Amino acid sequence: MPTFQHQLTLLVIDDDVISISTLSSMFAKSFNIEIARDGKSALQSILLKDIDLVLSAINTPIISGQELCTFVKNNKLTAHIPIMFFSDNVNQDEEEVCLSMGAVDYIDKNTRLGILFSRVSNIMAMVAQHKKLAQVSCTDGLTGLANRMQLDTMINKEWYSAIRGSHGLAALIIDIDHFKLFNDAFGHLEGDKCLKIIASLIAGSKRRERDFAARYGGEEFVLLLPFTDIKGAKSVAQELIENVRQREIPAASAASHDFVSISIGIAAVSPQGKDNAKSAMELINKADTNLFRAKEAGRNQYCA
Numbered sequence: 001m002p003t004f005q006h007q008l009t010l011l012v013i014d015d016d017v018i019s020i021s022t023l024s025s026m027f028a029k030s031f032n033i034e035i036a037r038d039g040k041s042a043l044q045s046i047l048l049k050d051i052d053l054v055l056s057a058i059n060t061p062i063i064s065g066q067e068l069c070t071f072v073k074n075n076k077l078t079a080h081i082p083i084m085f086f087s088d089n090v091n092q093d094e095e096e097v098c099l100s101m102g103a104v105d106y107i108d109k110n111t112r113l114g115i116l117f118s119r120v121s122n123i124m125a126m127v128a129q130h131k132k133l134a135q136v137s138c139t140d141g142l143t144g145l146a147n148r149m150q151l152d153t154m155i156n157k158e159w160y161s162a163i164r165g166s167h168g169l170a171a172l173i174i175d176i177d178h179f180k181l182f183n184d185a186f187g188h189l190e191g192d193k194c195l196k197i198i199a200s201l202i203a204g205s206k207r208r209e210r211d212f213a214a215r216y217g218g219e220e221f222v223l224l225l226p227f228t229d230i231k232g233a234k235s236v237a238q239e240l241i242e243n244v245r246q247r248e249i250p251a252a253s254a255a256s257h258d259f260v261s262i263s264i265g266i267a268a269v270s271p272q273g274k275d276n277a278k279s280a281m282e283l284i285n286k287a288d289t290n291l292f293r294a295k296e297a298g299r300n301q302y303c304a
């Protein structure tokens, strides 16, 4: 029997109380179980909760299993969720329709429980693998922060959200000062350790749940702060600059500072702003220009 690293959630949908209690007690040993007695409350669970696999009867009240399947498969946010059907009147016409709608499986409701259990477990094993790959593909291997790919998606999303929802969005580009000298003096392994420490300080500077930190490239990071104006961004930047200095990571002797420092470029869009960035890319470019100014002005500081 496969074992799972993540706790996965199975949604069981049936109006038959006995069947639902049999299924949920069997699966509860391996998965989180959500239960719905009709298609409408099932849909609510799917939209609001993190459902990994749906196991549904065909004839569910209010919204039928097949209607539910059509909705789930046509919605960008839910299309990836696998749906398995069980039927108390198995026939190939129904099977063909269910599979062609995108269901992963169609089984006899009266099938032996052990077989049902294995079928569900095997699909869950694939879901777990898929989740793990998805996680790896958007994470930076060295620092554990979001990687560039996830940043690109997120910054566009947050820029649109800020423009549409008329709220602020600040972007900080953070760059380690004289990092080439650091590597030259102490070697790349020490350089990597330094990157990890700074990444953890950046992650620690998030104040809200939606604040987002990513590794932008080599020794550059981006912090996205939705609902934050320039003033708020400056305060986050100042605190981060001080936190990095206070870690007292010795700098290369050729560098102008005794301890490792960072420079930060800030840009923001605001509801009242007259010269708001016209795109996410323009926002990043503005922050990058300000980073260059911070470097020119002597490093270990921010510019906005």
Ligand code: GH3
Residues within 6 Å of the ligand: 142, 175, 176, 177, 178, 179, 180, 181, 183, 187, 188, 189, 190, 191, 192, 195, 217, 218, 219, 295, 299
């Ligand atoms: P500045 O203050 O102007 O930013 O100078 P700098 O030396 O930090 O800038 P530069 O862009 O010249 O050098 C960046 C260095 O970062 C060069 C590169 O070897 C190093 N670097 C990039 N990625 C990694 C990494 O993953 N590990 C280590 N150890 N070093 C890295």
Ligand code: MG
Residues within 6 Å of the ligand: 015, 016, 057, 059, 060
């Ligand atoms: Mg029924």
Ligand code: MG
Residues within 6 Å of the ligand: 175, 176, 219, 220
């Ligand atoms: Mg750089």
Ligand code: MG
Residues within 6 Å of the ligand: 175, 176, 177, 178, 179, 180, 219
């Ligand atoms: Mg640098």
